[in-house]
Amino acid sequence: MLPDAFSIQHTFISTSSSSHTPHLIVGAGLAGCLLAWRLQQAGQHFLLLGSTAMPAAFKVAAGVINPVTGRWMTKTWNFDQLLPEAQATYQALEQQFGIQVFHRIPEVRFCQNADDIKRLGRRLRNPRYHNVLSRYFAPGEAAPGFNDPHGSFGIEQAAYIELPKLVTHLRTAFAQQGLFRDETFHHSALQPTTDGWQYQDLYATKVIFCEGAAAMHNPWFPNIALQPAKGETLLCHSPTLQLPHKLYHHKKWLLPYPDGSFRVGATYDEADLSETPTAPRKAELLAATHAALKESHRIEITTHLAGVRPSTRDSRPIIGAHPSQAGLYLLNGLGSKGASTAPAMSQQLVNHLLTHAPIDTEVDLARLDTNACA
Ligand SMILES: Cc1cc2nc3c(=O)[nH]c(=O)nc-3n(C[C@H](O)[C@H](O)[C@H](O)COP(=O)(O)OP(=O)(O)OC[C@H]3O[C@@H](n4cnc5c(N)ncnc54)[C@H](O)[C@@H]3O)c2cc1C
Numbered sequence: 001m002l003p004d005a006f007s008i009q010h011t012f013i014s015t016s017s018s019s020h021t022p023h024l025i026v027g028a029g030l031a032g033c034l035l036a037w038r039l040q041q042a043g044q045h046f047l048l049l050g051s052t053a054m055p056a057a058f059k060v061a062a063g064v065i066n067p068v069t070g071r072w073m074t075k076t077w078n079f080d081q082l083l084p085e086a087q088a089t090y091q092a093l094e095q096q097f098g099i100q101v102f103h104r105i106p107e108v109r110f111c112q113n114a115d116d117i118k119r120l121g122r123r124l125r126n127p128r129y130h131n132v133l134s135r136y137f138a139p140g141e142a143a144p145g146f147n148d149p150h151g152s153f154g155i156e157q158a159a160y161i162e163l164p165k166l167v168t169h170l171r172t173a174f175a176q177q178g179l180f181r182d183e184t185f186h187h188s189a190l191q192p193t194t195d196g197w198q199y200q201d202l203y204a205t206k207v208i209f210c211e212g213a214a215a216m217h218n219p220w221f222p223n224i225a226l227q228p229a230k231g232e233t234l235l236c237h238s239p240t241l242q243l244p245h246k247l248y249h250h251k252k253w254l255l256p257y258p259d260g261s262f263r264v265g266a267t268y269d270e271a272d273l274s275e276t277p278t279a280p281r282k283a284e285l286l287a288a289t290h291a292a293l294k295e296s297h298r299i300e301i302t303t304h305l306a307g308v309r310p311s312t313r314d315s316r317p318i319i320g321a322h323p324s325q326a327g328l329y330l331l332n333g334l335g336s337k338g339a340s341t342a343p344a345m346s347q348q349l350v351n352h353l354l355t356h357a358p359i360d361t362e363v364d365l366a367r368l369d370t371n372a373c374a
Pocket of ligand 1: 031053056061062063064183184186210212215230233266309335337338
């Protein structure tokens with residue numbers, strides 16, 4: 001028997017076999033909240049269990065959706081499919097909550113050397129890049145306040161999502177409906193039952209882990225090819241620097257906000273996986289900012305944040321069912337691209353949970369070797 005107070009608040013979690021398929025979601029970050037929202041949209045019951053006090057990557061992320069990334073200026077994986085789904089998802093959420101979180105922003109990326117210019121030329125001739133690249137700009141043409149001896153180029157269809165605002169709205173809405181429990185999940189308390197899983201006072205048919213980089217410590221998925229990477233960012237203000245509304249990508253990126261503040265990011269570190277901001281990384285970000293700007297500006301740091309990206313060895317998300325423990329699922333591996341991938345990955349997993357729709361082999365947990373799961 002469940003305690004009275006609990007059974008009133010969460011009548012959908014039941015030990016009896018019913019027509020419902022109760023879902024316990026572990027981790028209330030970007031992935032967990034979007035998954036919960038999608039289940040709710042599909043008329044399904046769930047309980048979202050996550051800690052607001054624990055570290056989370058979404059709290060640190062700029063939420064940028066960048067169509068062209070990396071040294072080789074390659075089009076982001078599946079960009080043409082992911083962007084429309086992301087945009088539709090965030091706009092539906094904006095409408096539901098009466099907020100704005102999805103912001104289109106023109107992007108300028110600076111060429112770092114002559115090779116970059118050649119590479120850009122090749123990309124501009126490639127039809128696959130026609131919807132994401134505009135053109136080459138000569139030095140001084142696109143962003144006069146920046147040092148750009150090798151010129152720059154425009155990237156189309158970039159955007160940024162205010163992830164903390166979005167996740168906070170979702171958590172609050174679920175909490176008001178009695179669907180969110182703000183607490184730390186302890187894996188050792190999860191036990192199989194004859195028809196599902198028991199966690200303390202909860203019984204659920206399916207448990208879906210959306211723990212971000214903390215999945216490193218999940219004993220049910222001990223070797224899931226995570227390759228977490230710490231990142232640090234600075235929120236800044238400058239009395240002398242007023243930047244037009246563009247995302248600037250020099251060696252680091254610089255994202256101006258409507259209130260005049262701007263964010264600089266991000267560092268990348270696979271060795272130190274602590275969640276603590278560090279002085280050397282702050283210095284690295286500040287130095288990169290000063291080097292990118294033509295004139296000397298007084299830059300005041302208002303917030304210095306650190307977090308760990310749930311990256312994977314093959315740079316692809318990992319979603320799907322545990323190979324041998326019926327009822328356990330994973331939604332993880334969103335890496336440094338959660339803003340663009342979480343909407344599509346949560347949808348795929350919901351389709352799989354509700355209709356057994358096959359998961360794209362490129363992101364399916366089943367692609368990992370058999371020792372990935374316990
Ligand atoms: C510095 C930095 C910059 C980034 N910039 C961008 C960017 O510009 N664009 C972009 O798309 N992405 C960016 N990212 C990546 C983005 O933040 C992630 O892809 C995204 O947050 C992953 O979502 P998630 O829900 O899987 O993980 P998270 O956002 O980390 O959420 C996981 C949640 O689960 C909770 N949790 C875990 N274990 C437990 C437990 N045992 N009990 C209770 N709760 C638990 C955590 O506390 C957290 O709230 C950045 C990340 C970092 C660190």
